[in-house]
Amino acid sequence: QKEVEQNSGPLSVPEGAIASLNCTYSDRVSQSFFWYRQYSGKSPELIMSIYSNGDKEDGRFTAQLNKASQYVSLLIRDSQPSDSATYLCAVNGWGYGGSQGNLIFGKGTKLSVKP
Amino acid sequence: DGGITQSPKYLFRKEGQNVTLSCEQNLNHDAMYWYRQDPGQGLRLIYYSQIVNDFQKGDIAEGYSVSREKKESFPLTVTSAQKNPTAFYLCARSLGAGGQGTDTQYFGPGTRLTVL
Numbered sequence: 001q002k003e004v005e006q007n008s009g010p011l012s013v014p015e016g017a018i019a020s021l022n023c024t025y026s027d028r029v030s031q032s033f034f035w036y037r038q039y040s041g042k043s044p045e046l047i048m049s050i051y052s053n054g055d056k057e058d059g060r061f062t063a064q065l066n067k068a069s070q071y072v073s074l075l076i077r078d079s080q081p082s083d084s085a086t087y088l089c090a091v092n093g094w095g096y097g098g099s100q101g102n103l104i105f106g107k108g109t110k111l112s113v114k115p
Numbered sequence: 116d117g118g119i120t121q122s123p124k125y126l127f128r129k130e131g132q133n134v135t136l137s138c139e140q141n142l143n144h145d146a147m148y149w150y151r152q153d154p155g156q157g158l159r160l161i162y163y164s165q166i167v168n169d170f171q172k173g174d175i176a177e178g179y180s181v182s183r184e185k186k187e188s189f190p191l192t193v194t195s196a197q198k199n200p201t202a203f204y205l206c207a208r209s210l211g212a213g214g215q216g217t218d219t220q221y222f223g224p225g226t227r228l229t230v231l
Contacts, residue, residue: 043223044158045117102148103220105158107155107156
């Protein structure tokens with residue numbers, strides 16, 4: 001059974017704090033991992049992709065991947081009210097019996113950054 | 116628009132009607148996808164196409180149909196057989212499906228379909 005799990009939240013953090021978003025996935029052969037941000041009523045936009053174990057940094061965002069623990073996270077430093085959105089984790093469905101290009105999405109974590 | 120457009124933005128359908136949602140991309144990408152999103156839910160794959168004139172069913176294809184006659188276009192028809200079609204429909208593109216980097220998906224702005 002293909003599964004990508006996220007805490008639905010809402011996760012509330014004060015402005016300027018670090019927001020930590022977590023995602024676990026069920027299939028060990030997954031190779032590609034993505035974080036998308038979705039504002040209310042809008043379509044998802046790609047924030048980061050990560051393929052190798054360890055950290056990947058892009059501005060205020062850091063993605064962390066641990067394939068042994070089947071865990072991927074997103075850290076947002078110096079959180080701003082404009083970061084308030086739902087964050088979707090997606091995993092390539094190579095091991096899920098479908099096309100290797102298909103992504104499996106979690107249901108998302110709603111983040112609220114309070115001024 | 117990120118190289119992918121969807122129209123219309125809002126669509127209203129009466130019971131028993133078929134409606135077609137448009138999705139166009141101008142980046143010469145091979146792969147295109149249709150997802151459905153319900154409130155508080157993740158994205159569920161309806162259909163995908165990795166090459167012109169070929170497409171595959173996703174997890175929830177019943178009541179939907181697609182075509183891929185041109186590389187840049189991947190329209191979705193919501194038929195009257197779809198019992199609960201009210202949802203946010205998202206089209207996405209990716210360079211291909213050949214592995215790292217080529218499977219990154221980029222989304223269009225979406226079409227919000229409401230059944231009256």
